[in-house]
Amino acid sequence: MSLGNKQIMADNIKRLLKAKGLNPRQLAIALDFKYTTVNDWVNAKTYPRIDKIEMLANFFNVSKSDLVENKTEEIATTSPVQAIYDQLTPPRQAKALTYLEKQLLEQNEEETKINEVSEDIIQLYSYDYYDHPASAGTGQYLNDVRVERIELPVDIDADFVIPIKGDSMEPDYHDGDLVFIQTSVDLNDGVIGVFNYNGDAYIKQLVIDEDQAYLHSLNPAYKDMPITPETDFRIIGEVVDLYREK
Incomplete structure (x- = not known):
């Protein structure tokens, strides 16, 4: 593993946060880190110590290499949904697309409600x-x-x-x-x-x-x-x- 690249570490933390649907403040609270410290990692200002890297790896359930090595180049794969969609006839593809659009709309509405509630909760120090x-x-x-x-x-x-x-x-x-x-x-x-x-x-x-x-x-x-x-x-x-x- 190559250690010390602050930008790679920042990109990997942001990628893993996005996968979990979390933000840096939520990560800081979950691991009892200072928010300013986590924010500096995410903005590539500082690099976490090895014990903090281990805690991050355990939290995200990944190996330490997933944090310290460049993971931006991902192999493109066809998703299971796309694979099934490609096998459908055009009329059935239209029905599937309508259903997926409905699911996306419901998801966006749920996220909007969650964000509205989150904005009302301001943590004080x-x-x-x-x-x-x-x-x-x-x-x-x-x-x-x-x-x-x-x-x-x-x-x-x-x-x-x-x-x-x-x-x-x-x-x-x-x-x-x-x-x-x-x-x-x-x-x-x-x-x-x-x-x-x-x-x-x-x-x-x-x-x-x-x-x-x-x-x-x-x-x-x-x-x-x-x-x-x-x-x-x-x-x-x-x-x-x-x-x-x-």
Whole structure:
């Protein structure tokens, strides 16, 4: 078996999901995987570990090679229905076709009803929520803020959620957006995060040059905030995603 081709893995998972009439979210629920992880497999962004490949193979009742090897080239075969249809006389073919069309219509109506019911069921995910906003502008306190729980219709691997106030991170982040934060004490150059800067909490881009480091706003109307030895500075966490009400 050849391992590591993310696109082949993605195509095979999608093929097997289609055969079972499932979607990625249903697969994630069935195997207790994170939806974002399954979604990354299906979109060829990441490749599952070998233990996850084994679980997938058992779930779909296929061999691991059916997941990791190219299965797109299928041998064309005549279906049993087509074989019988070809043996019928034209009048009987017409009757058979009428019956098949009726069956297809009933099937489509049933699927429509199922989809309508599914659309009404929205799965919610719970997160720790700081109701005091991080600033995309002039700064807000985050320490000693009351923590609540919030439910959102997205599954994100994050430690907590906070709202944004201000416009300094536009056009990517807007006033009122909710951002998902993974706590961290070490972020790389160019990462968007939430930072404690002289006692206030800001959402900014961390820029680390050879000569200096500073917090950068995506909105050019705002000046950079230099990080010096005198600055009371602490990394709160990395922004890993955002949620915006439609």
